[in-house]
Amino acid sequence: MSIIRTENVSYEYRFYSGDESEPQTKKALHDLSFEIEPGQFLAILGHNGSGKSTLARHLNALLVPTEGTVWVDGKDTSDDYEVLNIRQSAGMIFQNPDNQIVASVVEEDVGFGLENLGVPTEEIWKRVGETLERMGMSAYRDSSPNRLSGGQKQRVAIAGVIAMKPKCIIMDEATAMLDPNGRAEVLRAAHELNREEGITIILITHYMEEAVDADMVFLMDKGEIIMQGTPKEIFSRAGEIRELKLDVPAVTRLACELKEAGLDIPDGILTSEELSAAIEKAAPPAGKNAE
Ligand code: ADP
Numbered sequence: 001m002s003i004i005r006t007e008n009v010s011y012e013y014r015f016y017s018g019d020e021s022e023p024q025t026k027k028a029l030h031d032l033s034f035e036i037e038p039g040q041f042l043a044i045l046g047h048n049g050s051g052k053s054t055l056a057r058h059l060n061a062l063l064v065p066t067e068g069t070v071w072v073d074g075k076d077t078s079d080d081y082e083v084l085n086i087r088q089s090a091g092m093i094f095q096n097p098d099n100q101i102v103a104s105v106v107e108e109d110v111g112f113g114l115e116n117l118g119v120p121t122e123e124i125w126k127r128v129g130e131t132l133e134r135m136g137m138s139a140y141r142d143s144s145p146n147r148l149s150g151g152q153k154q155r156v157a158i159a160g161v162i163a164m165k166p167k168c169i170i171m172d173e174a175t176a177m178l179d180p181n182g183r184a185e186v187l188r189a190a191h192e193l194n195r196e197e198g199i200t201i202i203l204i205t206h207y208m209e210e211a212v213d214a215d216m217v218f219l220m221d222k223g224e225i226i227m228q229g230t231p232k233e234i235f236s237r238a239g240e241i242r243e244l245k246l247d248v249p250a251v252t253r254l255a256c257e258l259k260e261a262g263l264d265i266p267d268g269i270l271t272s273e274e275l276s277a278a279i280e281k282a283a284p285p286a287g288k289n290a291e
Helices: 052-058 080-089 106-116 121-134 150-162 180-197 231-235 238-243 250-260 272-282 286-290
Strands: 004-015 024-036 041-046 067-072 090-093 168-172 200-204 216-221 224-229
Touching: 004 052, 024 052, 024 067, 024 224, 041 052, 041 180, 052 168, 052 200, 080 090, 090 150, 106 121, 106 150, 121 150, 150 168, 150 180, 168 180, 180 200, 216 231, 224 231, 231 238, 238 250, 250 272
Parallel strands: 041 200, 041 216, 090 168, 168 200
Antiparallel strands: 004 024, 004 067, 216 224
């Protein structure tokens, strides 16, 4: 069974601006149908305003579709009785680490969600210890979250989510406010949880590089998924991506420039290793030609 399934999902924001009596509307998602299998690492890319956050909020019932249906772990997100179960199955990490801190001590912050679920105290401390260890944050157990770096705060937020034993974690631009080290820390943690615990990861990002190691990539534009495939399939279409005024990973961009300059380099290069092998094949060093 898919961990997430959407069928013909559309979403329209309704809002009032100025003193109009009728609400204005903005359609942010258009007829989305897709399935995500358990254990997948999915990256969702797209411009600002393309609908990524709106989609993310549908995946743990923070929003429910105006039309169509979203199922999380088989449960319909429009069913009010299932909302708590859905939020336990699909935890969410948001962009701003500071907005996610709820307690003045790290261990209390991690245990907060469990307390709300009514988990017995002994079990809470056990899980808090395990998850802090899992996220490499045990040494900060008694610290104030305010003293941590952005990357560490996000790892505490992830610990709070995994303490609830979710099947899926949705990261909505969770690396956007971090420095390069913090981004790397959080991305590494996401991959480890995916690989070692089999947790499905849905990573929403505008950093193309972060999608390179995903199993699957969705590219969104104007509320639609306009491309869907493996990173190699997606970034092989560098020309189309650039036409959408989006970037491709730096290595892919360099490979494209070398190709345009006349070197015989294949499309969809994602890593520096692939690029150096392709360059060596296209233009072997003089010594190798002679062999
Ligand atoms: P992204 O996450 O890709 O930046 P969003 O999902 O935030 O995109 O936004 C999709 C569209 O919906 C945009 O046009 C945005 O302006 C609009 N939108 C987002 N939130 C609201 C809101 N609360 N009220 C009205 N329109 C909104």
